[in-house]
Amino acid sequence: MTASHFRPGTEMPRLLFAIILCSFVVGCATKPATLKGSFSLNGKPFAIPKGAGQVFAMFQGMGTDGKPDIFKTYTGVVNADGTFEVQSSAGELPPGSYLWSIDCDAVKVPEFAAFTHGKSKGKVEVKSGPNVVVLDLSAK
DSSP states (O other), X not given: XXXXXXXXXXXXXXXXXXXXXXXXXXXXXXXOEEEXXXXXXXXXXXXXXXXXXXXXXXXXXXXXXXXXEEEEEEEEEBXXXXXXXXXXXXXXXXXXXXXXXXXXXXXXXXXXXXXBTTTOOOEEEEOSEEEEEEEETTOX
């Protein structure tokens, strides 16, 4: 097409329409989530025992088929006081249902044995915006 096929003065309204449409689509998108949390045992905060080594909280997004999606896995280092913050490469994670598990030497922390990767049945719902969860180790 050549420029002679366009009517003069129609470029700006088209550009403005495109900008408004893009803004509307981006503004209506689901907002990302952040996730912080801690562990509890029998209703009390659970700290990581000395000598346990490095402990990670893992969150695996649930696929549309209801099964964990290995491509949607997010981790957070668990601090000595049992708190963690999940980080993703984008700094936030998508809202949705997640299966949580713990990656550690379960022999050194027997309270984590039922929640290691592949054994855990723990689920958490992550909503848009900031989320704070307490993961209960007594709910096996």
